[in-house]
Amino acid sequence: MPSTERTEVAVPPTKRVLLVGAALVTAAGAVAPAAAVDDAGPRPRAPMHLTGDGACQIPAEQIKGRPWPLQRVLLDELWQDGKKGKGIRVAVIDTGVDDKNPQLTDAVDARAGRDYLTKGKGADPTKDEVGHGTKVAGIIAARPHKGTGFVGIAPASTIIPIRQNDADNSGDSDTMAQAIDHAVAKGADVINISQDTTKPLSRTSVLAKAVRDALAADVVVVASAGNDGLDGKVKNTYPAAFDGVLAVASSDRNNERASFSQPGDFVDVAAPGVDIVSTVPGGGQCTDNGTSFSSPFVAGVAALLKSRHPDWSPAQIATRIEQTAERSINGHDNYVGWGVIDPVRALTTSDTTSPATSPTPDPGVSKAPPPDTAAFSLAETSQERSERYATYTVGITVVVVAVIAGAAAALREARRRRNLRA
Structure with missing residues (x-):
């Protein structure tokens, strides 16, 4: 996630949406592939799969050093306004978020959370038996803590924990839709979904409607692209492929697509997803891989942008993140979208006006050179x-x-x- 200055390339409107009053209008070209979308009627619910591939001892020892993705970010510049995401609420729809980890104790609003797996008095959105949701939340909002160099991208933001899935993939597209509705009702500014299903979902499905309602409420929706990309075949995953969702692939230390990351024309940007350090239940940190842990990097940047520009729409925030990403080619790529996110550049790029809700080509920069980092590498x-x-x-x-x-x-x-x- 470099922060060096680059020539900005405008992003054509492939998946962005325009909000006009209470109506949702797709931008030009925002048409999902016919093979993946059928508007004849709602399809049956689809199972949701977690997009992280590792496990570790819980609780874990603290990792002292600064993780490699954070070494590439000038945190003083990233947080120069001093807000660090303060006042922004990020819903993490996942396996629950443990609030006993010292880095998350002050970050989690348990009372606003919801547990869709357990009924009755035993319901607890801070119960995370898998550790997946706690890792996702840490990447977004982990507070600084003595003895570790790990910290969240937006360490003053607040997490709304929503327990909707587990290691057995008990969650499905219907409970995901309910979780999104709950997040909106509890005042979420950003929603992170580190889950996916490859089962095609129509525009009339309950999950598609929940996403549209969230966007209409000015909530930024960020979702992981999935981990089934080893075969290199392009396919849609949901909810990432829905119009208006900021879909995130995984990149490695060389700013290239991680081998497991699912490619597709729905991919908007990429973020680090290999050897990712984050918090685990009970305390400490461990390392994991997957687009599950790329998505919250982007959600954290979205939280910082929302804090600095509270009047920006979800489409404008997505535009800024896409236009400031690091590209190795001109235009869009099915593997990393518009490039690997550059958090500092996204927060510090000077604009005389706010980003467009639907980017238009910018004459004179269509042949931007590849990032300098592509020409120099010690690896x-x-x-x-x-x-x-x-x-x-x-x-x-x-x-x-x-x-x-x-x-x-x-x-x-x-x-x-x-x-x-x-």
Whole structure:
């Protein structure tokens, strides 16, 4: 997530939406593929899958160092207005959010939360048996804590914990829709959804309606793209592929798509999703991988933008994040969308006017150069490493052969001289 200055490239309106009064109007070109959307009527509910792939000991030891994604962000510049997301409420619809972790105790508004898995008195949105939701929440709002370099992107924001899924994928698209409605009712400014389903959902599905209602209420909706991308096949995942949702893929340390990240034309941006450190239930931190942990990076940036620009619409906030992302190619890419997010640039880019709700091409910058970081790298790929080792092997072999040949020649010469003396 570099913060160096780049030429800004306008983003064509592929998935953005315009809010006109109480009506929701799709921007030009915002038409979902016919194969994925059927408006003949609601489809059956779809199972929702968590998009993180790891587990760790709970509670965990503290990780002392600053995680690599945060090393790339100048936090003083990111938080230069001093707000750090204060006053912004971010709903985390997930496996619950543990508030016993010291970095989240002051961040979680348990009374505003909701547990859709447990009925009656045992319901508790701060019960997180998986640890997934607690990791997601930490990336957004973890408070600074002695003994660790880890901190959330918006460490003064408030988390609304909504327990809607578990390790058995008990949640589905209907309970997800209920959770979104609840988040809006409790005053969420941003909603993070680190779950997905590949089952096609129509515009008339209950989940699609809940997303539209959230956007109409000026709530930014951020969702993970999914982890089924190893085969490289393009496909839609939901709710990320719905119009107006800020869909997030995973990037690695080289600002390239993580191998597992699901590609598709619905992908808007990418964010770090490999070796991601975050909070776990009970205390401490551990490392995980997945688009589940890329999405909250973007949700945290959205919270900071909402705090600084409370009058901006969800589409304007999405536009700013997309236009300030780091690109290695011109235009949109199915793997990382409009690029890897640059939090500092998103917060510090000077505008005389607010971002458009639906970006238009900007003449003169359509051929922007790739980011400087693409030209300079201290890292090497496994292929480059193998080639380097092969070069060493060949070089050493040549030297050894030369030494042996030289020694043999010297030995023959010595024998020849002895024979002459004899």
